[in-house]
Amino acid sequence: MATQTTKQPDVVTSVEVIDGHALRIPMFQLLDKDGKPHEGVTLPEIDKDLALKMFSTMQFIRVLDERMIAAQRQGRISFYLSSLGEEAASIGSAAALKFDDMIMGQYREQGSLAFRGFTIKQFMNQLFSNAEDLGKGRQMPVHYGCADLNFMTISSPLGTQIPQATGYAYGQKHEDSGLCTLVYFGEGAASEGDFHAGLNMASVLKVPAIFFCRNNGYAISTPISEQLAGDGIAPRGVGYGMKTIRVDGNDILAVYAATQEARRLAVEENEPVLIEAMSYRMAGHSTSDDPTGYRTRDEEQAWRDKCPLKRFRNYLLSKGWINEEDADAQQQEVKEAVLAALKEAEKVPVPHIDEIINDVYDTPTEQLKEQLEQLKEHVRKYPDAYPKTSEGVK
Numbered sequence: 001m002a003t004q005t006t007k008q009p010d011v012v013t014s015v016e017v018i019d020g021h022a023l024r025i026p027m028f029q030l031l032d033k034d035g036k037p038h039e040g041v042t043l044p045e046i047d048k049d050l051a052l053k054m055f056s057t058m059q060f061i062r063v064l065d066e067r068m069i070a071a072q073r074q075g076r077i078s079f080y081l082s083s084l085g086e087e088a089a090s091i092g093s094a095a096a097l098k099f100d101d102m103i104m105g106q107y108r109e110q111g112s113l114a115f116r117g118f119t120i121k122q123f124m125n126q127l128f129s130n131a132e133d134l135g136k137g138r139q140m141p142v143h144y145g146c147a148d149l150n151f152m153t154i155s156s157p158l159g160t161q162i163p164q165a166t167g168y169a170y171g172q173k174h175e176d177s178g179l180c181t182l183v184y185f186g187e188g189a190a191s192e193g194d195f196h197a198g199l200n201m202a203s204v205l206k207v208p209a210i211f212f213c214r215n216n217g218y219a220i221s222t223p224i225s226e227q228l229a230g231d232g233i234a235p236r237g238v239g240y241g242m243k244t245i246r247v248d249g250n251d252i253l254a255v256y257a258a259t260q261e262a263r264r265l266a267v268e269e270n271e272p273v274l275i276e277a278m279s280y281r282m283a284g285h286s287t288s289d290d291p292t293g294y295r296t297r298d299e300e301q302a303w304r305d306k307c308p309l310k311r312f313r314n315y316l317l318s319k320g321w322i323n324e325e326d327a328d329a330q331q332q333e334v335k336e337a338v339l340a341a342l343k344e345a346e347k348v349p350v351p352h353i354d355e356i357i358n359d360v361y362d363t364p365t366e367q368l369k370e371q372l373e374q375l376k377e378h379v380r381k382y383p384d385a386y387p388k389t390s391e392g393v394k
């Protein structure tokens with residue numbers, strides 16, 4: 001990959017105003033929207049096994065997202081956040097990391113977690129907040145975390161993971177671990193102060209961190225045009241003296257190649273890197289949102305035509321690594337597996353009510369114990385309102 005630098009004179013003798021749009025950062029792309037490589041490009045070296053793993057993870061996440069939106073509509077889970085249309089960004093970037101690299105997510109990167117090996121059962125247990133959920137039912141659905149897979153637990157307040165990633169990467173540097181931290185966030189979260197603090201500290205301290213911004217055009221109902229006046233998020237990396245890449249987030253091969261290069265810079269040269277992946281949030285922000293109120297069907301259709309899944313599928317078909325029948329059959333199998341796991345997780349009881357205060361401190365404080373007693377009292381008083389929970393309240 002080429003690195004661009006522009007040399008300017010140190011001193012000028014008349015007022016020189018730099019236009020706020022002077023820096024235009026091009027978007028790196030390898031595959032066109034139909035999955036055909038551009039003329040003369042060098043594709044990343046991805047063997048067939050890895051390519052198929054990336055593809056099957058994309059298919060799985062597409063099915064999981066569609067199915068769980070439906071499950072929320074049926075009243076089976078309380079809430080869901082999908083990554084429809086953004087599968088290439090999370091899966092392509094996770095595929096370029098080493099397993100021991102730390103990943104910190106925002107909340108729309110279920111693809112990375114699935115690529116690392118989070119099972120359908122683990123997804124379902126978290127989504128149903130049941131007793132087998134690793135978080136013991138104490139998080140909202142989709143706020144996954146898995147220590148065994150080096151995936152930090154997601155937290156709802158936007159941007160908090162960004163300076164935390166800088167700190168974690170600083171530790172990796174001090175330990176000479178040869179590892180890095182990749183942190184995801186949306187372009188909306190880049191308006192938080194934490195984004196600026198995190199990037200500034202990282203570039204000053206030269207830590208092995210990859211700041212992966214998913215620019216999907218919206219922060220809930222606010223379009224990018226109402227969020228910022230500059231050319232997206234990428235120029236901010238340059239502002240912090242940080243290496244920066246803008247990539248087509250719907251082109252999984254380009255995302256993979258960009259993240260691979262970012263990882264090399266982070267680990268071998270202690271250069272943090274900002275990646276801005278351009279994509280589009282195909283579904284509503286969450287199941288609590290209805291995008292028909294603020295955007296047109298035509299706009300959505302234009303992006304549906306750039307579907308990352310279709311693009312990679314076409315590429316794999318052209319290489320002869322998959323065929324139509326097998327790909328369709330695999331998708332059908334995944335649908336059945338997701339449905340079966342959903343039905344299983346639904347039957348698992350909720351965690352014991354005492355879990356609500358465990359793990360907050362080493363030992364629960366008197367105040368927490370008191371609050372738990374008050375909660376139990378309340379549940380005893382209104383058992384019909386808490387049919388599942390009240391079983392564990394004596």
Ligand SMILES: Cc1ncc(C[n+]2csc(CCOP(=O)(O)OP(=O)(O)O)c2C)c(N)n1
Pocket residue numbers: 108156157158185186187188189190214216218219220281285
């Ligand atoms: C500190 C804070 N402010 C506001 C919110 C409410 N909120 C949740 S998601 C969201 C939009 C985030 O947009 P973006 O970062 O672009 O991510 P996307 O949802 O598009 O993936 C907002 C405003 C929050 N969770 N935390």
Ligand SMILES: [Mg+2]
Pocket residue numbers: 186187188214215216217218219220
């Ligand atoms: Mg966004």
